[in-house]
Amino acid sequence: MNARFQHYYRSRPVAALSITATVFGLVTALRITGALESLEIATYDEFLRRRPLPAANAQRITLIEIVEDDIRSFGHPLCDDTLSSVLERVLAANPRAIGVDLYRDAPVPQPCGARDPDAPLPPHYQALGKVVTEADRIVMVMGFPDPDGGGTPPPKFLEGSNQFGFADLPIDINQDGSLRRALLFLWDGDTPYVSFPLQLALRYLTPDGLTLTADPNRPDFVRLGETTIPPFESNDGGYVDEDAAGYQFLIEYLEGANAYPIFTLGQVARGEVPDEEFRGRVVILGSTASSVKDHFYTPVTREDELMPGIEVHGHAVSQLIRYAHGESKPLGVASERSESLWLLLWACLGTGIGLWNRSLMTQGLVVIAGLGALVVFAYQLFLHGTWIVVVAPALAAAVATGLSSLYVGVTERAQRRQVTDLFSRFLRPAVADEIWRQREAFMDDASGGLPRARSVTLTTLFSDLKGFTGASEKMGPEQLTTWINDYLNAMAETVERFDGVVDDYAGDGIKANFGFPVPAENEDEITRDAGNAVRCALAMGEEMTRLNAKWRAQGLDQGRMRIGLYTGPATMGAIGGSRSLKYTTVGDAINTAARLETFDKESFASDPEARVSRVLIGGATFDRLGEGFETEFLGEHALSGKRETTRIYRVLGSSNDESVTHEGGEK
Numbered sequence: 059m060n061a062r063f064q065h066y067y068r069s070r071p072v073a074a075l076s077i078t079a080t081v082f083g084l085v086t087a088l089r090i091t092g093a094l095e096s097l098e099i100a101t102y103d104e105f106l107r108r109r110p111l112p113a114a115n116a117q118r119i120t121l122i123e124i125v126e127d128d129i130r131s132f133g134h135p136l137c138d139d140t141l142s143s144v145l146e147r148v149l150a151a152n153p154r155a156i157g158v159d160l161y162r163d164a165p166v167p168q169p170c171g172a173r174d175p176d177a178p179l180p181p182h183y184q185a186l187g188k189v190v191t192e193a194d195r196i197v198m199v200m201g202f203p204d205p206d207g208g209g210t211p212p213p214k215f216l217e218g219s220n221q222f223g224f225a226d227l228p229i230d231i232n233q234d235g236s237l238r239r240a241l242l243f244l245w246d247g248d249t250p251y252v253s254f255p256l257q258l259a260l261r262y263l264t265p266d267g268l269t270l271t272a273d274p275n276r277p278d279f280v281r282l283g284e285t286t287i288p289p290f291e292s293n294d295g296g297y298v299d300e301d302a303a304g305y306q307f308l309i310e311y312l313e314g315a316n317a318y319p320i321f322t323l324g325q326v327a328r329g330e331v332p333d334e335e336f337r338g339r340v341v342i343l344g345s346t347a348s349s350v351k352d353h354f355y356t357p358v359t360r361e362d363e364l365m366p367g368i369e370v371h372g373h374a375v376s377q378l379i380r381y382a383h384g385e386s387k388p389l390g391v392a393s394e395r396s397e398s399l400w401l402l403l404w405a406c407l408g409t410g411i412g413l414w415n416r417s418l419m420t421q422g423l424v425v426i427a428g429l430g431a432l433v434v435f436a437y438q439l440f441l442h443g444t445w446i447v448v449v450a451p452a453l454a455a456a457v458a459t460g461l462s463s464l465y466v467g468v469t470e471r472a473q474r475r476q477v478t479d480l481f482s483r484f485l486r487p488a489v490a491d492e493i494w495r496q497r498e499a500f501m502d503d504a505s506g507g508l509p510r511a512r513s514v515t516l517t518t519l520f521s522d523l524k525g526f527t528g529a530s531e532k533m534g535p536e537q538l539t540t541w542i543n544d545y546l547n548a549m550a551e552t553v554e555r556f557d558g559v560v561d562d563y564a565g566d567g568i569k570a571n572f573g574f575p576v577p578a579e580n581e582d583e584i585t586r587d588a589g590n591a592v593r594c595a596l597a598m599g600e601e602m603t604r605l606n607a608k609w610r611a612q613g614l615d616q617g618r619m620r621i622g623l624y625t626g627p628a629t630m631g632a633i634g635g636s637r638s639l640k641y642t643t644v645g646d647a648i649n650t651a652a653r654l655e656t657f658d659k660e661s662f663a664s665d666p667e668a669r670v671s672r673v674l675i676g677g678a679t680f681d682r683l684g685e686g687f688e689t690e691f692l693g694e695h696a697l698s699g700k701r702e703t704t705r706i707y708r709v710l711g712s713s714n715d716e717s718v719t720h721e722g723g724e725k
Contacts, residue, residue: 073465074409081405081458086398089450090298097449098296099233103357105440111314118262118379119372120339121320122148123346128323134350135166136323138182142189144326144343149193151336155261156196157254157375159225159344159352159368162186162213163200179214187215197257199225202244223254227370228306229354237309237354237365239290240374242280244304255374258340259382262375268382280305283382294391295445308389311358311373312380315365318372340375344368390444397447404432404451405458412462425459511631515584516573517591517623517679518648519558520655521549521598523566524663525617532615541614542566548601556594557587561642569652570594571643574630588625588682592675595621596712599671606670618669620662622654624676650676650704653697657706677705686713 088094122144124136132140141160148156165183179187190196190213201210202224212222228239241253260270263282273279273286280287290306292299321331323343345352346366353364380386392400411424429452436448523545533541546568550560553570562569572594573587598621606616626647633640654674662672680689688710694703 070413074413074462077412077458077461077465078402078405078409081408081454081461082402084457085401085405085450085454088453089401089447092298094447094449094453095296095298096233098447099230099238101436101448102238102296102445103236105437105445106311106357108437109312109441112312117319118339119318119376120153120335120341121318121366121368121372122323122326122341122343123320123366123368124323124344124350126347126349129345129347129349131324132327134347136160137166138162138180138186140327141166142182142186144323145186145189145193145196147326147329148336148341148343149189149195151333153336153339153341154195154265155258155340156193157258157340157342157344157368157371158190158196158198159254159342159371160199161201161210162198163211184215187213190221191215191219194221195261196221197254197261198222199254200251202226202251203246220252220257223252223257225254225367225371227354227367228301228303230300232300235355237356237370239306240309240370242287242305242307253374255371255378258342258371258375259378262340262379263382266383282378284384285381285387287381287388288390291391293394296447296449307377309356309370309373310377310386310389311356312386313373313376315356315358315363316369317376318369320369340372340379342368342371342375344371387443389440392444392446397450400446401451401454405454408455408458409462411455412459412464413466418463421459421463425456428455511629512577513627514573514577514630514643515625515627516571516577516643516647517584517588517625518561518628518643518651519553519568519570519572519591519595519621519623520652521568521570521595521619521621522655522659523617523619524659525615537614541609544608545605545617548605549598552597552601553594556590556597558591558594569648574643575641577630584625585682585684588623588679589684591623591625592673592679592683592687592709593712595623595671595673596709599669599673602670618662619671620655620659621671621673622651622657622675623673623679624648624651624654625679625682626650626676647678649699650697653700654704654706657695657697673709675707675709677707680705680707687711688713 085094124132128136141158141162145156145158165180190198198213198216198221199210200212200222201208203209203211216222224241224244226241226244227237228241230236230238240255242256243253244251256270259282263269268283271281273281276286279289287307290300290302290308292302294300294308319335321335325331344367346368352367354367354370355361356365356370359365377386381388407428408425411421411428415421415424432452432455433448436446439446523542545566546563549568553560553568556572558570558572559574560568560570561574570591572591573584578584578587598619602617602619609616624647626645628643628645628647630643631641633642633644654676657674674692675683675689683689690708690710692706692708694705696703
């Protein structure tokens with residue numbers, strides 16, 4: 059029993075550490091295994107979608123799409139002659155770069171049968187090559203070679219040049235198949251390949267004197283202009299063990315979906331597009347026809363929508379140009395150590411909420427408010443260029459709050475049982491609630507969980523029933539038990555009615571305290587307790603008269619009662635051994651009350667005309683009574699065992715007729 063109290067008080071900090079460590083370990087394990095990855099990525103996507111679009115600025119990207127009508131008009135794949143004509147039209151408008159997102163590893167149309175690799179290139183293919191190679195601004199695409207020999211080589215006429223880049227994009231296959239990253243470089247063994255978006259961005263930046271360099275502090279990091287672009291790592295942000303091959307970066311889709319002017323191939327071929335739509339821009343040509351299937355799921359498109367590949371490349375190119383011009387910076391991510399500290403912080407907060415807030419409603423409101431603050435804080439950081447995880451700390455806070463609340467519930471139930479066992483004699487509902495409210499004041503951790511000894515000022519009442527000895531000689535066991543229980547029950551109920559607590563029984567004797575076990579906190583409450591005790595004593599006399607009438611009708615012996623009361627300092631605490639522990643009061647005031655009850659008891663016993671009860675109080679109690687009581691001063695007397703004399707008064711009655719304020723209201 060005591061061990062439970064000791065555990066409750068002493069282990070609260072230990073419990074906090076244990077719960078925090080357990081939750082931190084659990085959520086970290088979930089994070090490492092990837093169980094939370096989808097939710098973290100979904101949160102990232104939501105942040106991307108809710109990010110405000112930038113103010114309109116100089117347009118840098120224009121798209122030329124090949125739609126189904128163009129395929130019907132010009133054929134598929136687009137023949138070399140048509141492609142050459144379209145490129146010449148666009149070049150005439152003086153763009154900074156042209157990207158052709160169409161594979162041209164072979165001539166179109168291609169002669170039937172297998173083409174002899176040593177045979178001369180067809181004139182139309184050579185003509186296309188002439189258009190492309192004479193304008194360094196044009197970049198063609200290739201497919202990166204895979205280990206199985208796949209991939210698509212660049213056009214033959216670009217061998218040995220830098221006018222091509224791979225169009226491969228790393229899709230989140232392990233998530234939802236969305237496209238969230240792009241590439242700068244890939245390596246085939248020791249051979250580096252440059253991406254299609256980077257080739258276009260570099261051509262756009264050349265007139266501005268901006269180019270690609272190595273970061274002077276991190277030579278393995280590249281810079282565009284003055285902006286370093288850290289490579290994507292497999293555990294960045296909410297990702298877990300993601301494929302980080304090559305030199306990747308997150309596509310931020312800052313300009314949203316459908317961000318760029320787009321014209322059809324037919325419109326360009328017919329000369330319907332003004333030169334201003336191409337001049338000084340990056341122009342990307344490719345197919346958006348559904349039959350070609352060059353479309354991707356992205357975070358900024360709806361679930362039922364796809365973004366064409368040329369628009370994805372446009373976002374990557376635009377982002378790289380912004381980096382080079384210092385208009386934005388790559389999205390930063392927290393280090394693994396910082397993420398661990400972030401997670402630990404929220405586990406601590408959740409534990410604190412659960413351990414030190416006992417209201418479940420308040421806990422719920424605090425948790426909801428805290429998680430809202432977490433999301434808002436993470437979103438603001440995201441807007442300022444840093445991606446931190448949200449789901450893991452939110453889960454840590456919620457689980458820690460739940461576990462710590464469960465711990466508090468279990469320990470408080472154990473503590474309540476302990477309090478109930480220890481104070482069971484005193485636990486009227488109002489008293490029980492007050493003891494529970496003040497339990498930390500009652501229990502002492504330093505004493506191994508025993509109740510705390512407290513110095514208090516209270517009023518103690520002792521009573522003794524004259525006639526019990528004679529009655530016990532005449533009555534049988536059952537009759538005597540009924541007789542004495544009638545008396546004790548009536549007196550105990552009367553004590554309780556006046557906010558007193560029966561502390562002990564000794565045969566027919568009763569010890570009751572007023573201002574116990576919840577002590578008075580000020581002089582007014584001490585005075586109230588003294589008045590309650592005196593009124594209780596008078597009411598006990600009335601109960602004695604009622605009982606005598608009942609016993610007389612039953613032919614039983616009658617009784618008379620002596621009562622002594624005294625107000626003064628005492629000590630409340632646990633007395634006895636571990637198996638017979640008792641919470642009671644001791645001290646000079648208690649002894650004085652007992653001596654007042656036995657004072658001159660021979661005279662009371664020998665006086666047949668005396669009242670049915672005698673109530674004696676000490677001077678300290680009398681001084682707190684004020685008006686409303688009829689008393690008789692009996693003088694100053696030296697009570698048994700005490701050196702100093704005590705003023706003694708006999709209380710004869712009360713003009714207030716039990717009008718006393720109780721904890722429950724007016725009596």
